[in-house]
Amino acid sequence: MNYGYFDDANKEYVITKPDTPAPWANYLGSPEYGAIISNNAGGYSFVKSGANGRILRYHFNSDDTPGRYIYIRDDETKDYWSASWQPVGKDLSVYKSECHHGTGYTNMKASYAGIDTEVLYYVPMNKTYEVWSMKITNASDRVRKLSAFGYAEFSNEDNYNQDQVNLQYTLFITRTYFKENKILQAINENCTGSPVNGSTGKNRFFAQTGAQVTSYNGNKDSFFGKYHSYGDPKAVIDGKCNNELNYNSNSCGALHSAIELQPGESKVITYLLGSKNEAEADEIIARYQSEDAVCKEVQELKDFWHAKLQNLVVKTPDAAFNSMINIWNAYQCFITFTWSRAASFVYCGERNGYGYRDTVQDIQGIIHLDPEQAADKLRFMLSAQVDNGGGLPLVKFDHNPGHEGTPDDPEYVKETGHPAYRADDALWLFPTVYKYISETGNKSFLDEVIPFSNKGEATVYEHLKRAIQFSEDRLGAHKMPAGLHADWNDCLRLGKAGESSFVAMQLYYGLVILKEFATEKNDTEYVKYLSDLQDELGSIINSECWEDDRYIRGFTEAGQVIGSKQDKEASMWLNPQSWAVISGVASKEQAEKALEKVHEELNTAFGVRVMAPSFKQHAFKGALSLLFNPSTKENGSVFSQTQGWIILAESLMGHGNRAFEYFKESSPASQNDNADVRILEPYVHGQFTESAESPFEGRAHVHWLTGTASTVMVGCVEGILGLRPDPDGLCIAPAIPSEWKEITMEKVFRGCKLNITVKNENGAEGGYKECYLNGVKLEKNYVSATDLKDVNDILLVM
Ligand code: NOJ
Numbered sequence: 001m002n003y004g005y006f007d008d009a010n011k012e013y014v015i016t017k018p019d020t021p022a023p024w025a026n027y028l029g030s031p032e033y034g035a036i037i038s039n040n041a042g043g044y045s046f047v048k049s050g051a052n053g054r055i056l057r058y059h060f061n062s063d064d065t066p067g068r069y070i071y072i073r074d075d076e077t078k079d080y081w082s083a084s085w086q087p088v089g090k091d092l093s094v095y096k097s098e099c100h101h102g103t104g105y106t107n108m109k110a111s112y113a114g115i116d117t118e119v120l121y122y123v124p125m126n127k128t129y130e131v132w133s134m135k136i137t138n139a140s141d142r143v144r145k146l147s148a149f150g151y152a153e154f155s156n157e158d159n160y161n162q163d164q165v166n167l168q169y170t171l172f173i174t175r176t177y178f179k180e181n182k183i184l185q186a187i188n189e190n191c192t193g194s195p196v197n198g199s200t201g202k203n204r205f206f207a208q209t210g211a212q213v214t215s216y217n218g219n220k221d222s223f224f225g226k227y228h229s230y231g232d233p234k235a236v237i238d239g240k241c242n243n244e245l246n247y248n249s250n251s252c253g254a255l256h257s258a259i260e261l262q263p264g265e266s267k268v269i270t271y272l273l274g275s276k277n278e279a280e281a282d283e284i285i286a287r288y289q290s291e292d293a294v295c296k297e298v299q300e301l302k303d304f305w306h307a308k309l310q311n312l313v314v315k316t317p318d319a320a321f322n323s324m325i326n327i328w329n330a331y332q333c334f335i336t337f338t339w340s341r342a343a344s345f346v347y348c349g350e351r352n353g354y355g356y357r358d359t360v361q362d363i364q365g366i367i368h369l370d371p372e373q374a375a376d377k378l379r380f381m382l383s384a385q386v387d388n389g390g391g392l393p394l395v396k397f398d399h400n401p402g403h404e405g406t407p408d409d410p411e412y413v414k415e416t417g418h419p420a421y422r423a424d425d426a427l428w429l430f431p432t433v434y435k436y437i438s439e440t441g442n443k444s445f446l447d448e449v450i451p452f453s454n455k456g457e458a459t460v461y462e463h464l465k466r467a468i469q470f471s472e473d474r475l476g477a478h479k480m481p482a483g484l485h486a487d488w489n490d491c492l493r494l495g496k497a498g499e500s501s502f503v504a505m506q507l508y509y510g511l512v513i514l515k516e517f518a519t520e521k522n523d524t525e526y527v528k529y530l531s532d533l534q535d536e537l538g539s540i541i542n543s544e545c546w547e548d549d550r551y552i553r554g555f556t557e558a559g560q561v562i563g564s565k566q567d568k569e570a571s572m573w574l575n576p577q578s579w580a581v582i583s584g585v586a587s588k589e590q591a592e593k594a595l596e597k598v599h600e601e602l603n604t605a606f607g608v609r610v611m612a613p614s615f616k617q618h619a620f621k622g623a624l625s626l627l628f629n630p631s632t633k634e635n636g637s638v639f640s641q642t643q644g645w646i647i648l649a650e651s652l653m654g655h656g657n658r659a660f661e662y663f664k665e666s667s668p669a670s671q672n673d674n675a676d677v678r679i680l681e682p683y684v685h686g687q688f689t690e691s692a693e694s695p696f697e698g699r700a701h702v703h704w705l706t707g708t709a710s711t712v713m714v715g716c717v718e719g720i721l722g723l724r725p726d727p728d729g730l731c732i733a734p735a736i737p738s739e740w741k742e743i744t745m746e747k748v749f750r751g752c753k754l755n756i757t758v759k760n761e762n763g764a765e766g767g768y769k770e771c772y773l774n775g776v777k778l779e780k781n782y783v784s785a786t787d788l789k790d791v792n793d794i795l796l797v798m
Helices: 160-165 220-224 234-238 278-286 292-309 319-339 356-364 371-382 410-416 425-440 443-447 460-472 501-520 524-545 574-583 588-602 641-652 656-666 669-678 708-720
Strands: 004-007 012-015 025-030 033-038 045-047 069-074 080-082 096-101 105-112 115-122 129-138 144-152 174-179 182-187 203-209 215-219 251-261 266-274 312-315 353-355 394-396 449-451 457-459 686-689 700-703 723-726 729-732 742-749 752-759 770-773 782-784 791-797
Touching: 004 319, 004 669, 025 105, 025 319, 033 129, 069 115, 069 129, 105 292, 115 292, 129 144, 129 251, 129 292, 144 203, 144 234, 144 266, 174 215, 174 251, 182 215, 182 251, 182 278, 203 251, 203 278, 215 220, 220 234, 220 251, 251 266, 266 278, 292 319, 312 319, 319 356, 319 371, 319 656, 319 669, 319 708, 353 356, 356 371, 356 394, 356 425, 356 708, 371 425, 394 410, 425 443, 425 460, 425 501, 425 723, 443 460, 457 460, 460 501, 460 524, 501 524, 501 574, 574 588, 574 641, 588 641, 641 656, 641 708, 656 669, 656 708, 708 723, 723 742, 729 752, 770 782
Parallel strands: 752 791
Antiparallel strands: 004 012, 012 096, 025 033, 033 045, 069 080, 069 144, 096 105, 105 115, 115 129, 129 266, 144 251, 174 182, 182 203, 203 266, 215 251, 312 742, 353 394, 449 457, 686 700, 723 729, 729 782, 742 752, 770 791
């Protein structure tokens, strides 16, 4: 069963049935002002921080309330409904709705009782307030007397936690005012002054344009009445608010307008919300006296986002693949890049910084679309590398390069809660720096001088050298990098001196990349040093970790082997198999065997499990995943982030059929018709999907903010589509399902347009026969950047 469809032409997902199995969300705004909205208008808003700048309330882990509600009442029949299906929730046989989630805006359309409404929700570009603009149309053939009520539930405190739990304080610090067309909320007014006379303190406003305010409430309880809730506010039932404001109670903004519409007539009422005092609010309100402002601003958002997404447009025979790569996976990469793990319907906004590895990986997802935006964040993350080469496990949002403590400082540990370095954090820099330089050709990036987080500064090249040194300075008993606090897997505690094969492979890959940079720089001695290290590490990994048909997961500090085929549980782990291929450490024979075993032991209808069987009774001491139910999260689920790596690994081996099989099993869009099983939005990746040992196999969790967005993007673009830039040009090596006869890709590469056609009449799944650039046959499937014109036709025959 599906609840909607992909409208690729408009870059929207259209929800046609509002009773979705979970709130299906969209993101509005920027880090300066963020808003999350569900298909039923549930969600919250915040200035800068979801935890500390909360303006609108939301009940987490509950019923998707409250939200940005607009209630409509027929003042003759006294019937009432909402412009989003919920919260009133009219019978769906008579209430029709469509929610269009687009890029930076959501458009909610509804028809009921001869009245059509269309509400555009958005945060204008570079602005710090939000707009809900409702066009209400009388689609019946008689004059209609109606009431419209806009409702915003302010938090009583910027701090989310305080607002929720410290009620003996937060209930007594706010009050509201009504002024002409707006409600103003003051917090701690005695300390910071009143919003009605230019206070600079914490103020919020909720205003409307397009109709006179007939009545209002600034007091939540007055609007709803006792024993009523979001679905049946007393004010709406009564047809008017009682003009009460709050004082020592919960505040809100509720604005009511009585309107009359002739048959066919429309009216636009625009609600505005933000954290501003009266004068600032009035300035904003003045901009919305005509409908043009809204049309113009929404168009600006579309132009901005669509231009970004235009830098890679692919056409394959698989509609779900196209929707994900061209629009939704790409958009999710930008959203994750922007919001990190800060605020969603699962994350309450309490994370006060960027996770090192998460963010360095998130950057990879947008490099092919906006390399310079990626580079800015990459510089930032390099400035969060300690001068010993390790990454700060948590990089505070107000990170101050050159002046930060490190995990060796009790202060840093106390402030961030992160007690130690992780073995892998800085190793993620290698593929990310390589991808940026390869996409842009900007080799001088390596010479840019960037501060370390604690003290000193060095070139990017030197930063990378130190990352290698960091691992080399902390080797375990087998001379592989020591586990330290953890590796990518938060639930795998091998002990400080334990060793993770995954990290060893990441280090190996880092050595490969740095050797390429060092060779380019004629840093001959260092090239030799890296070569020797690489050879040594490669043979250690292959002698200590290769077990006949798989790589083990590592060694605990006490020397116990984890992930051996002899183990009763967790005998097969996904990441060492995919990373053995990605890093290049596996021989062809090892790679083929390991990948085959992955398919045999870990593959399911919903993707590949992170490991199997789940831990139940035979976990080792550091196996924190035992805390989770079997087939859940790190304990044997389909951990979505890892799907990108296995897709990439299969593609690198030229296994297009397998790579695509894994894409299809785990891709949200491919599950559009299975929404009652998957539950999560069919247009975004989640963190994990419950697997075989769960009674709810196929149910996905933790929407939007996940490293999955970037790994799957990379797996599909570099892997399946085979677009693999290097510092001098572009290698094109698709690994596609053999039944695909043709794919086309339009890519902007270093300012040039590439129109790439891949022809596959012979039913291949990898490899190529011929490759042409602008009609000239090339020696191999590699286009040198120096041969590119402004517009180029590239043909690859498989
Ligand atoms: C932490 C990583 O940063 C995150 O991306 C991943 O989802 C989990 N580890 C897996 O345990």
